[in-house]
Amino acid sequence: MSRAQIEGILAAAESNLQRAQGLVPRGQSLGDKIIANMFFEDSTRTRCSFETATFRLGGQVLNLTATGSSAAKGESLLDTALNVEAMGVAAIVVRCAISGGAKLLADACKCPVINAGDGRHEHPTQGLLDLATVRESLGTVAGKTLVIVGDITNSRVARSALHGLVALGADVRLVGPPTLVSRAFEAITPSRPGQVRVMYDFDEALEGADGVMMLRVQLERAAGAAISSDYHELYGLTRERFARLAPHAVVMHPGPMNRGVEIDDAVADDPTRSRILRQVTWGVAVRMAVLEHSLRCD
Ligand code: CP
16 A cells, blocks of 8 residues: 555544444444455454444444365365355355455455455554554654564564654564564565664664554464574563553553563553554554455445
8 A cells, every 4th residue: 555545544433433442323334235354363353343343334244264164074265255255145254364464355356355464474453453543642753762572573563563654654663583574574675775674683673762562472483483482581572661661652562462471560551651552453453454445445
């Protein structure tokens, strides 16, 4: 997405924020359209917020998961999507373990396909909700310094956040153990020189930071084997590190959190500077905007 496209979605999300929280009556822009939620990997926030977003816009949800569907009998992701589309759904939201899985479906289906996280590749609506949260918390994204910490290599969240932050003009520091953060990230992102920095010293990276985005150590992607027993000491956002941050700096995490591993309880639960639950609220507003945009009813 270009900067203009991102800003368009963020503006729409902002106008949806009251409705996303149920503070104004549900709209009817989806007009009883059915949205298929195909979640072939576990999810709490993304699946529930797409379902909430659809409800708030007057649509209906068809939920499909790997267990309990014919995927368990070996039916492919693509065949499943084509069969669901043949039932007349207006759009498909897909989460899958295959990097590129959403693109595969988008190329084959006539209806819009929305990526809810594909393997280690991208999680675009997470990236958008992260941007919305940064913008609300800091007033702007441009010129701010955001530190993304953890399992960058295996993180679709980091890839989407990185793209969005760079597009909107933030400086980004990618931090983690060398096994999980490659210097190649500095070269592969189209950005001005120095805009994206890979750093291995978390304390150094926190100097002058406006926000810290902690990532979950993804044990299901074998990253657990790549981290050492001193991970919390070296890369955890501890109460002590949090105390050294600038007073305005905020903390984010896409969830689910490994409390005591990448983030301490006192930081995650800080009543003002932890924006973790606010990210979830923005998730509904952003997904409403994405649904309306995809279905051309915004
Ligand atoms: N942030 C995120 O994608 O959370 P879920 O896996 O619970 O959807």
